[in-house]
Amino acid sequence: MPYFDYNATAPLADCAREAWLRVQAEHWQNPSSPGRAAARARLRLESYHEALAVLLGGEPSQYVFNSGATEGAHAVLAHWAGQLPPTARIAVAATEHACVLAAAGRFFPGRIDWLPSGPGGLVPPAVVTAAIAAGAAGVVVMAAQNETGVLQPWPEIAASCRRASVHFLCDATQWLGKLPGAGLGSCGAWLIASGHKFGAPKGVGFVKLPKPEPDFRTSGGGMQQNGHRAGTEDLAGIAALTAALVHAEQSQVLWESQRLAWKDRFENDLLRALPGTRIVAREAERLWNTSLILVPYGEQTKWLARLDKIDLQLSSGSACNQGQKGPSHVLAALRLPAEDARRALRISSGWQTTEDDWNQLLSGLEQVHEEIRTGT
Numbered sequence: 442m443p444y445f446d447y448n449a450t451a452p453l454a455d456c457a458r459e460a461w462l463r464v465q466a467e468h469w470q471n472p473s474s475p476g477r478a479a480a481r482a483r484l485r486l487e488s489y490h491e492a493l494a495v496l497l498g499g500e501p502s503q504y505v506f507n508s509g510a511t512e513g514a515h516a517v518l519a520h521w522a523g524q525l526p527p528t529a530r531i532a533v534a535a536t537e538h539a540c541v542l543a544a545a546g547r548f549f550p551g552r553i554d555w556l557p558s559g560p561g562g563l564v565p566p567a568v569v570t571a572a573i574a575a576g577a578a579g580v581v582v583m584a585a586q587n588e589t590g591v592l593q594p595w596p597e598i599a600a601s602c603r604r605a606s607v608h609f610l611c612d613a614t615q616w617l618g619k620l621p622g623a624g625l626g627s628c629g630a631w632l633i634a635s636g637h638k639f640g641a642p643k644g645v646g647f648v649k650l651p652k653p654e655p656d657f658r659t660s661g662g663g664m665q666q667n668g669h670r671a672g673t674e675d676l677a678g679i680a681a682l683t684a685a686l687v688h689a690e691q692s693q694v695l696w697e698s699q700r701l702a703w704k705d706r707f708e709n710d711l712l713r714a715l716p717g718t719r720i721v722a723r724e725a726e727r728l729w730n731t732s733l734i735l736v737p738y739g740e741q742t743k744w745l746a747r748l749d750k751i752d753l754q755l756s757s758g759s760a761c762n763q764g765q766k767g768p769s770h771v772l773a774a775l776r777l778p779a780e781d782a783r784r785a786l787r788i789s790s791g792w793q794t795t796e797d798d799w800n801q802l803l804s805g806l807e808q809v810h811e812e813i814r815t816g817t
Contacts, residue, residue: 443798445755447638447730447791448587448615453681454640454792460684461642465677472674473665486676489683496690498627499649505669506679507659509646510614511540513633515547516648516659517610521579522548524656530554531579531608532572534593535774536562536586541612542770545581561722562586562775566597573601579608584616584625588771588787589722590731592620599628609651614638618689619728620697625649636678640685640792645678692792700790701729707799708732714803715810721775721785732788736806739813740783747809753802756787 444452464485470476472483490501507513518541521531530552533545545553554572558564564582572580580602584595595611602609611630616622618639625632632649636642648669650657655668662671708720717737736744741757748755757769768782777785788802811817 442752442754443801444793445753445788445790445798445802447794448787448789449756450637450643451618451640451791452793453642454685454688456688457641457681457685461677461681464680468676472676473663482676486674486679489679492683492687493647493649494626496686497622497625497632497649500653502653502667503626503650505648505650505657505659505666506674506682507646507648507670508644509635509637510538510612510633511635512659513646513648514538514541514544514610514612516657517631517633518544518548520654520657521608521610525578525608528552529578530576531581532556532569532577533581534558534562534564534583536589536591536771537581537583538587538612538614539770541581541583541610556580556582558774561589561591561725561727562771563591563725564593564598566594566601569598570601573605573607577607579610581610581612583612583614585619585728586771587615588769589725589733589775590615590727590789591722592616592726592728595630596624596628599630603629614646615728617686619693619730621693622686622690636682636685639689641682642678645675645682647682689792697729700794703794703796703799704729704732704790707803710803711806714807719781721772721777728789730790730794734786734788735781736784736786736810738784741786743813744786744809747812748805751805751808753805755789755802757785
């Protein structure tokens with residue numbers, strides 16, 4: 442069954458499953474307990490902090506394992522709100538994930554300046570520089586957009602924020618596992634990520650602190666993870682996340698070259714096969730795995746139901762927005778008419794996607810197109 446919804450979640454990677462089972466069997470003890478077995482579990486936990494620092498940059502103690510990016514966004518912005526003056530404003534890209542927008546609205550109500558974007562939702566570094574000059578105390582821009590695949594210039598944005606000593610939150614959820622992560626952890630940003638996007642189990646992720654932040658706490662209680670997050674660590678889940686990310690980092694040369702060529706050919710063939718189809722942000726630099734298409738007619742729900750019947754799995758956008766009324770907030774931020782936005786289908790591939798899967802998807806879209814066009 443061809444699967445094209447990796448941006449919603451990825452299948453569990455073999456290496457992650459193996460790591461989970463091994464650690465669950467060998468190191469199931471509480472890392473915070475006394476005794477030699479617990480000490481070995483604690484050393485194993487420390488090794489995963491070190492592994493992320495080697496992969497992404499920064500110091501091991503700056504990585505805080507948690508349940509994922511949603512928890513991370515709320516924890517980071519709550520910390521900002523507690524550290525900054527009560528009148529401080531933050532600058533936020535309107536195309537951020539729903540969890541980030543919700544956290545920003547909760548902790549900075551009425552104090553959000555929306556960053557203007559260019560074609561495809563790209564936030565130019567000059568826009569961020571202007572927002573900082575206007576008084577923004579924090580900047581929120583994701584690394585890669587989950588619906589359109591557009592890549593943001595996070596290194597330049599991070600540099601602007603560093604020079605001005607301004608907080609920068611970068612949601613790296615869609616970047617990690619698809620593009621090289623080296624440098625993300627040393628760019629001075631607050632990072633958030635969810636492991637299930639790159640082959641780890643659901644319910645495990647991390648926050649990367651830009652520097653030592655002794656007052657940063659995600660919850661009250663115990664002093665686990667250098668006092669940053671209370672609660673017994675999910676050591677097996679953390680092991681699986683680390684294994685999945687290591688595997689993804691080692692495999693990216695193949696994914697980014699060969700698989701990008703498959704996606705590009707699919708897009709070209711699709712535009713010829715379905716006249717009137719559009720690809721959102723096609724001219725922008727995008728993830729190698731993501732295409733957001735606007736089909737010529739018929740609402741996305743009809744397309745998705747018919748595609749599902751022929752065993753093709755894709756989506757209309759972010760899984761967190763499924764079931765909401767009206768168009769995606771991302772497409773609204775791109776000033777796409779609501780009528781067009783209701784015809785949006787998101788296609789996102791991954792490491793298990795084959796060239797034949799792309800061919801089946803094209804054939805399936807052609808079949809559904811003909812069915813909807815003729816009313817059959």
